[in-house]
Amino acid sequence: MPNLLLAGSPGVGKTTAVLALARECLGGDAALLREAVLELNASDDRGIETVRSAIKAFAQKKLTLPAGRHKLVLLDEADSMTEAAQQALRRTMEVYSSTTRFALACNLSGRIIEPIQSRCAVVRFARLTDAQVLARVRRVAAAEGLTMDEEGAAAVVFTADGDMRVALNGLQATVNGFGAVTKAGVLKVCDVPHPGMAAEILAAAVARDVDAATGVLMRLVRGGYAPVDIVQVLFRVTKAADLAEDVKLDVLRAIGLTHARVAGGVASPAQLCGLVARMCRIGL
Known part of the structure; x- marks a missing residue:
């Protein structure tokens, strides 16, 4: 060796x-x-x-x-x-x-x-694929006799983002807190912005509805979520979205630019609103 x-x-x-x-x-x-x-x-x-x-x-x-x-x-x-x-x-x-x-x-x-x-x-x-994480989470849940629905399993995989340690910690914390693994429980325990709301922001941007997209964004901000977490969830939702490849790349580029600015310390709501405006302006 x-x-x-x-x-x-x-x-x-x-x-x-x-x-x-x-x-x-x-x-x-x-x-x-x-x-x-x-x-x-x-x-x-x-x-x-x-x-x-x-x-x-x-x-x-x-x-x-x-x-x-x-x-x-x-x-x-x-x-x-x-x-x-x-x-x-x-x-x-x-x-x-x-x-x-x-x-x-x-x-x-x-x-x-x-x-x-x-x-x-x-x-x-490489990071584990979602399928690999999901298979292991299901195996652990079956071995431990946990109650877990499909949405709960998908939420564990989403929050893990390829990190098995995060997946197992989230699974255990959810069971300890709620007794069963559900989507709402996982997102609450892991304190991750709801991916459904990120999908609403993206859908509003596709429709060029700045007001609707900004409204959903501000609900997340008022919910106390950190700007970097909002940007990261928006990135992952966009990466999995069914969009034209060139459009998806432009949106991801805009999100990446905002992520760099937020990580650099410019983490104001105005920065996030600017991201929404740029997403609406991309040729969608």
Whole structure:
């Protein structure tokens, strides 16, 4: 097994994949796995001292392993490590390459220094598809005996946006709060602007009805939703809408521009109203 750099969106099981690979390589002996695998969260243990002490000491440890097998160091959130710690880690990877393999899980591979990237096989994880999240949510609900209707399952998938961790947390919180998984319960627990209202804004923009679109928008604003959440839900609703491709791209471009401005601190209702006006002006 080579050194691995696992990059991708959060909530897609990068660490779980590495642990499963370690179990396959080292066998099912729990005691051996405890001895031969060192798992650290680099967002907590991210300094150079961790590399010099914990990781180096583990790499130096003598173990009897099956032929062709190596000890494994798993660093989660590796993109949080300081550059000095990464430089020290690079040297450790070189010196102990005959006995130890390293697996670094991160969200942004660009924050990992080039010398480490060149020593690893890079594996990129895409966000989970809605179908994959839905299948897993249904499986969990069936195993736990939860009451969940189709609209509730769809709402869990919508709020997760490809992040399985968010999906399972939303599922559990909804059950704890309401006893059953329904669309209204999921949206309330996750505090997400209702996608139906975002669809109303888009439909009014298609009809060039600025007043109607603005009216729905202001209902969301008065409901206390953050402008960035409104823009994100509007983006996802538009992406799934049945529109001409060129028109959809123009609308998404306008939403993206507004998202950049909102993320930059200009998060006033006037900014959102400007977005609605631009959507109505696009050749719809």
